[in-house]
Amino acid sequence: MVVFQWRFQWRGLYGRIKDYITWKISQIVLTFYTLTFNTHMDQNYIIDCLLEPIFWFVDNFAGNLGKVFVFCVTVLTTAVVTIAYWVGLPYWWQKNEYITVFLVVFGNWLLLNIVFHYYMGVSTPPGYPPHGSMISEAASICKKCISPKPPRTHHCSVCDRCVLAMDHHCPWLNNCVGYFNVRYFYLYMAYMVAGVAFVIIAGLDLGYQVLWVNDTGGLTQEHDPDLIGHPVRMNQSGVLVPVQVIAEYDSENSPREHHLPTPVITEAQRITAHPWKRKAVVFMAVTCLSVFFALGTLIIMHGKNISKGETSVEAHINASLRKLDKNQFRNPYNFGRKKNWKLFLGLTQGRTFFRNVLFPSKHPPSGNGLTWHTIHNAIEDWP
Ligand SMILES: [Zn+2]
Ligand SMILES: [Zn+2]
Numbered sequence: 001m002v003v004f005q006w007r008f009q010w011r012g013l014y015g016r017i018k019d020y021i022t023w024k025i026s027q028i029v030l031t032f033y034t035l036t037f038n039t040h041m042d043q044n045y046i047i048d049c050l051l052e053p054i055f056w057f058v059d060n061f062a063g064n065l066g067k068v069f070v071f072c073v074t075v076l077t078t079a080v081v082t083i084a085y086w087v088g089l090p091y092w093w094q095k096n097e098y099i100t101v102f103l104v105v106f107g108n109w110l111l112l113n114i115v116f117h118y119y120m121g122v123s124t125p126p127g128y129p130p131h132g133s134m135i136s137e138a139a140s141i142c143k144k145c146i147s148p149k150p151p152r153t154h155h156c157s158v159c160d161r162c163v164l165a166m167d168h169h170c171p172w173l174n175n176c177v178g179y180f181n182v183r184y185f186y187l188y189m190a191y192m193v194a195g196v197a198f199v200i201i202a203g204l205d206l207g208y209q210v211l212w213v214n215d216t217g218g219l220t221q222e223h224d225p226d227l228i229g230h231p232v233r234m235n236q237s238g239v240l241v242p243v244q245v246i247a248e249y250d251s252e253n254s255p256r257e258h259h260l261p262t263p264v265i266t267e268a269q270r271i272t273a274h275p276w277k278r279k280a281v282v283f284m285a286v287t288c289l290s291v292f293f294a295l296g297t298l299i300i301m302h303g304k305n306i307s308k309g310e311t312s313v314e315a316h317i318n319a320s321l322r323k324l325d326k327n328q329f330r331n332p333y334n335f336g337r338k339k340n341w342k343l344f345l346g347l348t349q350g351r352t353f354f355r356n357v358l359f360p361s362k363h364p365p366s367g368n369g370l371t372w373h374t375i376h377n378a379i380e381d382w383p
Contacts, residue, residue: 058158066174070122073172080287081111083280084199087271091206094267103202110195116360117188126178127164127369129153137371150370154313164369167311179369183346186302187357193295196288203284209268210281217269306344309334332374
């Protein structure tokens with residue numbers, strides 16, 4: 001008679017489980033590849049697929065989103081300026097009247113430039129290739145418009161048309177940034193950064209006093225409404241309370257007329273004690289610092305492109321061209337940093353930095369955005 005004895009082999013159990021799981025995983029991976037294999041599948045394709053919902057959203061709602069963004073910029077700017085006058089002005093006036101006058105003039109010069117360049121950036125069309133007429137130079141054909149594209153022109157999928165020297169589509173301006181409005185866009189950012197830097201510097205001590213020192217000088221939020229405009233006395237625990245009946249006056253210890261120094265309440269203490277002014281200071285700190293760092297990064301990035309004579313679109317294209325052939329590639333629109341900036345700011349035909357950059361100026365860029373001078377064909381004395 002034969003007796004079978006089943007025994008569980010504990011030894012090597014871990015190794016067997018591991019082998020089994022590895023085998024199952026490779027089965028699943030193989031199945032996935034078999035079902036989804038595509039010769040065109042690569043990283044870019046996957047990223048494009050994942051971004052598809054965002055593109056769809058932008059395509060369908062960017063029109064309305066742009067209006068919301070412009071509204072937000074307007075409201076935020078108005079709020080910052082209002083608070084600067086409401087909280088900052090009395091604070092500085094108590095400190096020094098002459099500095100206050102200077103700050104108001106300087107601040108309004110920045111504000112004038114911010115408003116002007118923003119308005120022009122929003123309302124100036126970026127420039128489009130002419131419809132139905134010949135263009136003297138075409139770099140390629142737009143697959144979406146089915147029409148020739150002048151050099152440096154690119155198709156904007158939000159505007160659904162070709163844009164001259166397209167930089168990018170800007171929801172904050174609700175407009176494409178291109179040939180005719182890129183200067184307004186850039187100077188708007190530059191003045192905005194200068195503006196918030198101005199508010200941050202002018203409000204630095206105020207912010208420190210209100211948010212850090214946090215001294216109300218005896219003014220308390222709870223008592224304020226009761227105390228303002230009422231006779232007061234100090235009770236035994238040192239808290240100011242309103243006087244209800246005339247008999248509460250202690251004419252010996254607190255006579256109505258005296259020559260003792262009265263405590264001076266500073267504007268910073270008044271702001272600290274004021275619930276809304278204190279909140280406004282917090283709002284200013286958060287808004288101005290965020291805008292400073294966000295737009296500060298952007299002006300540096302765009303500034304680098306301008307120095308190299310590139311639009312944002314070209315910066316991407318040229319970066320990949322440079323990778324392909326490091327020694328051979330030369331950007332044909334790079335005339336050297338100084339001239340690139342001169343051309344960008346439109347400082348040609350006797351225009352000056354003082355008049356045409358430091359103050360609002362509607363001068364158009366030189367040229368028409370359809371044909372371009374390059375380093376190969378630039379005339380000697382141009383611009
Ligand atoms: Zn197009
Ligand atoms: Zn656009």
